[in-house]
Amino acid sequence: MNETKNIVLAEDNTTLSQLLKFRLQKExxxxxxxxxxxQAIELIEKHNPNLILTDIMMPFISGLEVISHVKNKLKLETPIIVFSAAGQEEMVLKAFNLGATDFMAKPFSPNELIIRIKRILI
Incomplete structure (x- = not known):
């Protein structure tokens, strides 16, 4: 029996976060x-997730700062998938330079996200 994988999802759009939470739980x-x-950093430190999903543009602390905290301060190798609105190439490049594993432009397909998650969490 496989152990349940924990995922921290950092997304300030409540509708999208609830949709993705439902989809992740269904899987x-x-x-x-x-x-x-x-909140993302607090949840990451508390639950030590198998995967982190984060938007780049968020209140208080950006997704880029979350990546930096995970990779540099916590020294975790946790895979991170970043999403952001299209047309933010500079932010995407920064995310990869900080240690992001994958990127998806918004809007994206939840089905495609699930496939990417499964590929990372084999």
């Missing part, structure tokens, strides 16, 4: 939702 994952980067 058998445990999803912890953060409405901003500050």
């Amino acid at each position: 058998g994952y445990t999803a912890f939702i953060a409405q901003d980067g500050k």
Whole structure:
């Protein structure tokens, strides 16, 4: 029997975060939702997730700062998938330079996200 994989989802759009939480739970994952980067860091430190999903543009602490905190301060190798509105190439490049694993432009397909998650969490 596989152990349940924990995922922290940092997304300030409540509708999208609830949709993704439902979809992740349907696939058998445990999803912890953060409405901003500050909450995301708290959840990451508390739950040590198998995967982090984060928007780049969020209140208080950005997704880039979340990536930096995870990789540099916590020294975790946790895979991170970043999403952002299209047309923010500079932000995407920064995210990869900080250690992001993958990127998806918004709007994206939840089905495609699930496929990417499964590929990372083999």
